[in-house]
Amino acid sequence: MRLPTAMIEGKKLPRVILSVSPPTRGPGDILALMRKAYEMDVWCFDLPALKHNQAFKELRILTEDEALVGLPHLGAEEGASLSGIPLHRFERKVGATITKSLFSPDLIRNLREMGVWKSPYFYPAPDSSEVLTRKEIDRISFDAPRFEKTISLFQPEASPFLFVGERYGDWLLGLGRTDLLKEMVSRTREKGFLPILSGQWATFFLPMAKPLHAAAYAVPINRRRGFFDLTQASDLIKKFDQPVISLNPLADKELLGNLEDAFSFLFDELKICLAVAEASSEEEIEHILKAVERIPSLRPHPRA
Numbered sequence: 001m002r003l004p005t006a007m008i009e010g011k012k013l014p015r016v017i018l019s020v021s022p023p024t025r026g027p028g029d030i031l032a033l034m035r036k037a038y039e040m041d042v043w044c045f046d047l048p049a050l051k052h053n054q055a056f057k058e059l060r061i062l063t064e065d066e067a068l069v070g071l072p073h074l075g076a077e078e079g080a081s082l083s084g085i086p087l088h089r090f091e092r093k094v095g096a097t098i099t100k101s102l103f104s105p106d107l108i109r110n111l112r113e114m115g116v117w118k119s120p121y122f123y124p125a126p127d128s129s130e131v132l133t134r135k136e137i138d139r140i141s142f143d144a145p146r147f148e149k150t151i152s153l154f155q156p157e158a159s160p161f162l163f164v165g166e167r168y169g170d171w172l173l174g175l176g177r178t179d180l181l182k183e184m185v186s187r188t189r190e191k192g193f194l195p196i197l198s199g200q201w202a203t204f205f206l207p208m209a210k211p212l213h214a215a216a217y218a219v220p221i222n223r224r225r226g227f228f229d230l231t232q233a234s235d236l237i238k239k240f241d242q243p244v245i246s247l248n249p250l251a252d253k254e255l256l257g258n259l260e261d262a263f264s265f266l267f268d269e270l271k272i273c274l275a276v277a278e279a280s281s282e283e284e285i286e287h288i289l290k291a292v293e294r295i296p297s298l299r300p301h302p303r304a
Helices: 027-039 050-063 087-102 105-114 134-139 144-151 167-174 178-190 202-212 230-239 256-269 282-293
Strands: 005-008 011-014 016-020 044-047 069-075 080-082 140-142 161-165 194-198 216-220 244-247 274-279
Touching: 011 016, 016 027, 016 282, 027 050, 027 282, 044 050, 050 069, 069 144, 080 087, 087 167, 134 140, 140 178, 144 178, 161 167, 161 178, 167 178, 167 202, 178 194, 178 202, 194 244, 202 216, 202 230, 256 274, 256 282, 274 282
Parallel strands: 016 044, 016 274, 044 069, 069 161, 161 194, 194 216, 216 244, 244 274
Antiparallel strands: 005 011, 080 140
16 A cells, blocks of 8 residues: 655655564564565655664565555664763663652652553662762753764665664753753754654653754654643644654554554544554555545645
């Protein structure tokens, strides 16, 4: 099928982008499933890890199709250091700092009841009360060599868009270091990529990240991994005047049996720009593509 498309800063992307994730997740398995998707007219792939990026490069060589597009991910931890040490090595301390400054005991209790508090996608529950001092937070700096080394792994010709931020996008905002994300967005554009700022906590991330002028903003939009009140997040997304991309719209496969309703909610009610949906088999890819065909708002308008 021919997937419907949207334009972001003059570049075309399909409204639903596949994140290929076979059960074994080896590079060869990823490539095989990407090739199956390509045979179904899929031409754009989410590339969340380096092994996905390698499989995508091989697919472009095998198919000799230079129109294939990939969307790599660059975590914000690749561009932040504290006293010369990569910030992610202080993860427990960072998590404790953000927990103390942003989360009430009631919110933590609710998140634990939802089963997401210890998820690696969110802020970890610290084992101690040790936190970063204000001076330490101020000493966190942009790590240009590490950031440049990571971004050099991607080519704007094959991957015009680049997801920037991810979990550490939220963390830097939580620490008040918006300036570091701003620098990453600027460097990403200088390298010829269009930056898509991504985070995990929609109601916190979107308002804080909006002034950074990314090409688009990507967050999970489901209760399981969205880390937010769904009603509050939905109201925010409806009013957000920049392109919003839904990450993990199928809630870790929980909504695979109800795809049409899930996509209708995202595209018709929330008016999101794109969705990145994970598929682990050829059958799931077919199921997702058929569901997209049934969404009225995604059907191309007939020409007069």
